[in-house]
Amino acid sequence: MKQIYFIINPKARNGYCLKIWKKVETKLIDNKIPYIAFFTEYHGHAIKLAAQIASRNHEQKVIIAVGGDGTMHEVLNGIVEYNHITLGFVPGGSGNDFSRGFQIPADPEEALKVILRLIREEAAIIDIGKITMKDDSQAYFINNMGAGFDALISYEVNHSKVKAWLNKLSLGRLVYVYFLLKKLFSYKCSTIDLSIDGRRHILEQTWFVTVSNQPYYGGGMMIAPDALPDDGLLDITVVHRLSKLKLLLVFISVFWGKHVQFKEVKTFKGRMISIQSSSSLYVHADGEDIGFTPLNIHVQTKTLKVLTRVRSVRETVLKERDTNELQ
């Protein structure tokens, strides 16, 4: 079996992730499965740890992030230059959209069981998104990125103490609702200049733009219901020209993926995307703050090996799409 490395964020979900890791560790020991574990000590540390593991030699290895989507994001950014690494995830954070989108069980012991089975099979190869910022710095995303109101909320959440309190009460996801309501009345929408594969769209009074590789976002919202992580395309969602009240309605409907039925929600698919705006907008990648617009995004088709259970579902959907296109 490939050497298995774990990168654990002990601070994820306000420290509860450490308890999750203990359960996983007990299972590994009970089943005599060899592994090496590293703990992150600061923001950004998982990028360094993952890069160190990947650069040591070129043997096939599995790195499993134990934490939230932020930890997964960092591990991805550490290994993206290397093709001998397979990435896995044990959900231990407050959001865990990777596990929703890639069908990894929420229960850590169940997740480990699935991961150990998947390691013995051929890994799925998925697309990732590459963002190039104005200063030429780059960041990769596995789930999604967003610019505008959602990224402002993400920024506020990531820098808030309210999150820690709500996490203690197991109400971590409410923090997004809290900041959404808090910022809703003061937020000023902007005109965005969105280019998708060379086609320009000028969208006035835009709340936010998201670019997704898989459907789930922001802790369980189905922002891009049709997104497939290995179709060579990214799914773009724009919410614009919407009153504050209707934005709340759209927000509720996102949990069922029904927001796409509102005329103010525009969806596109594409490979090369550029986002410019009348005023500088906050930007997040997989829920981590990465800076401000303008920026460019390219899909990196079939770039990353991951442990996921969605392969068969995806193949069926792709087959259906091909059949429909041929008819």
Ligand SMILES: Nc1ncnc2c1ncn2[C@@H]1O[C@H](COP(=O)(O)OP(=O)(O)OP(=O)(O)O)[C@@H](O)[C@H]1O
């Ligand atoms: N030891 C540490 N101390 C403080 N922050 C850390 C540490 N290790 C990782 N981090 C940071 O914690 C942040 C949140 O991580 P992660 O997303 O995995 O957990 P989370 O609880 O789900 O948080 P969120 O809900 O914001 O996604 C990331 O920005 C990561 O860089």
